[in-house]
Amino acid sequence: MAIEIVQCGALITAALLMIIGLVALVYLDNVLKKIIGAAFIGDGVNLLIIALGYRVNGIPYIFLQNMDVNSFLGQASYPLPFALVLTSIVIGASTLAVMLALAVVLYKRNGTLSATALLNDKKLGEENNE
Amino acid sequence: MIDVNILVQNAVPLALYVFAILGAIVALMQKDLLKMAVLTSVSGFAVAAIFQVLLAPDVALTQAVVGAAIIPTLVGLSVLKTREPPVTEDVEGDS
Numbered sequence: 001m002a003i004e005i006v007q008c009g010a011l012i013t014a015a016l017l018m019i020i021g022l023v024a025l026v027y028l029d030n031v032l033k034k035i036i037g038a039a040f041i042g043d044g045v046n047l048l049i050i051a052l053g054y055r056v057n058g059i060p061y062i063f064l065q066n067m068d069v070n071s072f073l074g075q076a077s078y079p080l081p082f083a084l085v086l087t088s089i090v091i092g093a094s095t096l097a098v099m100l101a102l103a104v105v106l107y108k109r110n111g112t113l114s115a116t117a118l119l120n121d122k123k124l125g126e127e128n129n130e
Numbered sequence: 131m132i133d134v135n136i137l138v139q140n141a142v143p144l145a146l147y148v149f150a151i152l153g154a155i156v157a158l159m160q161k162d163l164l165k166m167a168v169l170t171s172v173s174g175f176a177v178a179a180i181f182q183v184l185l186a187p188d189v190a191l192t193q194a195v196v197g198a199a200i201i202p203t204l205v206g207l208s209v210l211k212t213r214e215p216p217v218t219e220d221v222e223g224d225s
Binding site: 017020021090 | 144147150157166174180184186189205212215
């Protein structure tokens with residue numbers, strides 16, 4: 001019972017990280033802060049999947065020499081979501097790098113990073129109409 | 131009589147959860163963007179330690195490198211790039 005608190009807290013933390021990221025994406029004005037919010041959403045999703053693979057009173061899924069096979073299978077945590085999350089972290093980092101590069105190009109073209117200023121820019125609207 | 135093991139097993143993960151959430155909120159509330167870039171690593175490192183607590187040591191290693199070192203570096207570099215006044219002629223000439 002004592003360690004189930006760990007799993008519930010991890011799920012709540014994942015939900016709160018996703019909510020923080022969504023609020024940042026919708027309500028914050030700076031484009032860089034929106035990108036950081038997207039990174040926090042990715043962190044929350046990774047944490048959710050990891051918390052689902054957790055086993056109470058378990059051991060890590062590493063098979064050492066002097067372990068019994070049956071007790072290892074009974075105690076080890078579920079390794080498949082961890083392998084998928086390992087890929088997801090790296091993909092999230094590279095996606096963030098691409099978003100930041102696009103933000104730098106946006107700043108060099110328009111001279112501002114504010115989302116409302118970018119949306120109200122007359123030059124940008126004329127280019128879209130053409 | 132307080133059992134020290136149960137206290138440690140519960141207190142350390144709860145402190146890490148608080149660090150992850152408060153680090154994210156404080157990083158997004160900064161007005162200085164460079165401070166935001168540095169404070170992003172607090173949440174990333176707390177999430178890495180949570181992965182270690184949740185029995186995933188290899189994911190924790192990757193998250194510690196990516197979330198606590200690489201992402202703040204990239205954000206800081208882009209903040210420094212966007213602080214300079216833009217040179218519009220060069221960009222339009224290139225494209």
